[in-house]
Amino acid sequence: MTKARRPHRGRKDVTVVSLLLLVLATVLGTTPSSAAAADWWTPTARPAPDSGIDVTGEPFTGTDAQGKVRGFVDAHNHLMSNEAFGGRLICGKPFSAAGVADALKDCPEHYPDGTLAVFDYITHGGDGRHDPAGWPTFKDWPAYDSMTHQANYYAWVERAWRGGQRVLVNDLVTNGVICSVYFFKDRGCDEMTSIRLQAKLTYDLQAYVDKMYGGTGKGWFRVVTDSAQARQVIQQGKLAVVLGVETSEPFGCKQILDIAQCSKEDIDKGLDELYALGVRSMFLCHKLDNALCGVRFDEHGLGTAINVGQFLSTGTFWKTEKCTGPQKDNPIGDVAASKAAADLPAGTEAPRYAADARCNVRGLTGLGEYALRGLMKRKMMVEIDHMSVKATGRVLDILEAESYPGVISSHSWMDADWTERVYAVGGFVAQYMHGSKEFSAEAKRTDALRDKYGVGYGYGTDFNGIGDHPAPRGADAADKVVYPFKSADGGSVIDRQTTGQRTWDFNTDGAAHAGMIPDWIEDIRLVGGRDVVDDLLRGAESYLGTWGGTERHQAGVDLAKGASATASSAEFSLFTSYAPGRAVDGDAGTRWASDWSDDQWLRIDLGATHPVSRVTLQWERAYGKAYRIELSTDGVTWRTAWSTTAGDGGLDTARFTATPARYVRVQGVTRGTEWGYSLHEVGVHSG
Numbered sequence: 001m002t003k004a005r006r007p008h009r010g011r012k013d014v015t016v017v018s019l020l021l022l023v024l025a026t027v028l029g030t031t032p033s034s035a036a037a038a039d040w041w042t043p044t045a046r047p048a049p050d051s052g053i054d055v056t057g058e059p060f061t062g063t064d065a066q067g068k069v070r071g072f073v074d075a076h077n078h079l080m081s082n083e084a085f086g087g088r089l090i091c092g093k094p095f096s097a098a099g100v101a102d103a104l105k106d107c108p109e110h111y112p113d114g115t116l117a118v119f120d121y122i123t124h125g126g127d128g129r130h131d132p133a134g135w136p137t138f139k140d141w142p143a144y145d146s147m148t149h150q151a152n153y154y155a156w157v158e159r160a161w162r163g164g165q166r167v168l169v170n171d172l173v174t175n176g177v178i179c180s181v182y183f184f185k186d187r188g189c190d191e192m193t194s195i196r197l198q199a200k201l202t203y204d205l206q207a208y209v210d211k212m213y214g215g216t217g218k219g220w221f222r223v224v225t226d227s228a229q230a231r232q233v234i235q236q237g238k239l240a241v242v243l244g245v246e247t248s249e250p251f252g253c254k255q256i257l258d259i260a261q262c263s264k265e266d267i268d269k270g271l272d273e274l275y276a277l278g279v280r281s282m283f284l285c286h287k288l289d290n291a292l293c294g295v296r297f298d299e300h301g302l303g304t305a306i307n308v309g310q311f312l313s314t315g316t317f318w319k320t321e322k323c324t325g326p327q328k329d330n331p332i333g334d335v336a337a338s339k340a341a342a343d344l345p346a347g348t349e350a351p352r353y354a355a356d357a358r359c360n361v362r363g364l365t366g367l368g369e370y371a372l373r374g375l376m377k378r379k380m381m382v383e384i385d386h387m388s389v390k391a392t393g394r395v396l397d398i399l400e401a402e403s404y405p406g407v408i409s410s411h412s413w414m415d416a417d418w419t420e421r422v423y424a425v426g427g428f429v430a431q432y433m434h435g436s437k438e439f440s441a442e443a444k445r446t447d448a449l450r451d452k453y454g455v456g457y458g459y460g461t462d463f464n465g466i467g468d469h470p471a472p473r474g475a476d477a478a479d480k481v482v483y484p485f486k487s488a489d490g491g492s493v494i495d496r497q498t499t500g501q502r503t504w505d506f507n508t509d510g511a512a513h514a515g516m517i518p519d520w521i522e523d524i525r526l527v528g529g530r531d532v533v534d535d536l537l538r539g540a541e542s543y544l545g546t547w548g549g550t551e552r553h554q555a556g557v558d559l560a561k562g563a564s565a566t567a568s569s570a571e572f573s574l575f576t577s578y579a580p581g582r583a584v585d586g587d588a589g590t591r592w593a594s595d596w597s598d599d600q601w602l603r604i605d606l607g608a609t610h611p612v613s614r615v616t617l618q619w620e621r622a623y624g625k626a627y628r629i630e631l632s633t634d635g636v637t638w639r640t641a642w643s644t645t646a647g648d649g650g651l652d653t654a655r656f657t658a659t660p661a662r663y664v665r666v667q668g669v670t671r672g673t674e675w676g677y678s679l680h681e682v683g684v685h686s687g
Contacts, residue, residue, distance in 0.1 A: 033106040055493070144509065158515075177248065202223060220265060244279060294387070420449055490531050612660075629665075
């Protein structure tokens with residue numbers, strides 16, 4: 001989201017008291033807390049000085065009356081992205097052994113007045129100027145519209161946990177192209193090197209918090225690697241932290257002039273490494289088209305900059321086409337009007353895009369499908385935000401065909417028309433951290449779907465992810481947040497949050513950092529009503545339901561593989577065979593093809609009677625627009641189990657009530673092309 005930049009504010013002189021606090025932060029280090037040690041949620045040795053939490057009361061523990069966990073889900077955050085993009089794009093750290101003064105300081109090049117905060121004004125306009133001083137004054141940052149300053153200091157995340165958040169997905173993130181073109185960096189740009197470092201630092205943060213509570217395993221910040229472990233952590237009232245990956249060229253899978261720079265072996269090796277690091281969800285593509293899939297475009301100034309990066313990385317700009325369905329990718333910004341165009345080689349002109357051509361021509365590639373199935377093999381969840389419409393449709397086709405629930409939309413980066421398909425397969429949906437009015441309106445728009453599928457809701461804050469956050473609604477708003485207020489579960493009292501000399505008020509500061517999440521949720525309650533908050537409190541259970549279903553998934557037995565098949569006809573060729581058996585040989589590279597007329601059929605003999613409830617069809621370009629799935633126990637009497645008149649090719653999944661059958665027939669009614677019917681593979685399943 002792009003919002004107006006805040007006006008420049010002059011720099012305030014650092015006081016003598018401020019300097020003394022800085023010295024104390026370095027010299028004193030960790031000291032005993034003055035809080036009551038008997039409270040399990042209160043550390044016995046918090047560093048001093050440090051940020052306040054400003055929440056009183058015990059965090060809720062255990063489960064509800066139905067045995068389900070409670071709590072909010074931040075399904076998309078970037079705790080360690082200060083280590084990404086060359087290490088100098090996001091300024092400040094989520095924690096430091098040297099204390100808060102070291103953690104919450106600006107990048108060196110932002111001094112004295114932010115003139116060189118280049119990324120801010122490239123993506124947002126304006127001049128990027130700001131007071132760089134962090135601790136203890138925080139005059140200009142963190143702020144809801146500051147894109148390059150630390151918003152995930154550990155104590156702010158702690159406040160979010162104390163306010164009811166129980167799951168946090170830490171997406172390890174970087175972008176090699178942004179790193180390479182950004183003026184300031186203190187390390188190399190290899191994406192996997194950054195991912196490894198961010199994973200390590202997440203575990204280091206866990207140890208840092210544990211130390212405050214007396215030893216390993218005692219802190220509230222718990223990295224989890226399976227859904228059962230996550231449930232145990234949440235039942236204890238603590239925060240379950242899940243590792244994800246959101247990077248543009250994972251495993252080196254970039255493309256140059258449409259040529260993939262990675263192999264299946266690279267993908268397997270990369271997925272194995274990520275799994276060993278504890279990663280359990282990932283994006284296959286992000287921002288730039290890569291060797292795995294095409295992306296959903298960014299808009300406005302950021303989209304312009306990313307499109308330039310796309311060219312610098314791949315040698316090609318984004319390419320668009322008219323969409324074939326209701327889903328659309330985002331419109332692309334005007335490259336010619338952007339300062340980012342200066343990074344293009346001399347003589348290179350960026351394309352202009354037709355307003356009615358909104359879809360990326362690139363979808364899921366063969367390597368992308370291999371990577372997707374690699375995630376499924378490892379029981380990992382796939383993130384479909386940032387995928388192009390064409391790629392998302394193919395991914396959902398595959399997941400539906402395999403009844404695989406492990407799909408996440410974590411921060412409003414998929415077309416909303418996909419939402420029901422995500423829910424239907426067992427996936428989880430979270431909305432970007434929009435302002436309370438927009439968030440509540442979108443939550444209510446999809447409320448009927450959540451009721452239909454019995455699921456909760458999540459939010460994706462995307463803190464440290466180069467995006468804006470909810471702006472203040474004003475101290476004079478009729479339904480403003482009144483401090484102190486009770487947490488959403490009713491068990492804690494939340495007051496204004498103070499760090500150093502700065503106290504934040506949601507009404508006048510908006511969502512300046514992760515510690516303002518409870519305040520934002522209270523704002524949602526006031527604006528959108530209690531029902532929206534209750535759906536969010538059910539988010540932890542729904543997220544873990546998707547994760548647990550993913551872990552329990554078993555690949556179904558294909559009853560049709562290797563079975564006997566006959567057909568009404570088979571296209572003749574001197575060079576290859578299009579015989580009926582090619583559609584059930586387990587080889588996606590072969591196919592059955594019929595004569596070029598409408599009334600054609602393919603019949604499969606399963607060899608014995610089985611309960612059949614699902615048939616998958618992988619069409620070649622010659623697909624069926626209208627066709628039926630018919631079942632029989634004797635090959636003589638047939639009944640229609642499923643039919644469509646709106647086939648569009650690709651991978652179709654026909655689901656119906658389990659029915660005894662030995663014979664399965666695909667009966668073509670109307671062709672979708674001038675050719676006949678052609679199927680690479682037909683699968684038949686009992687469940």
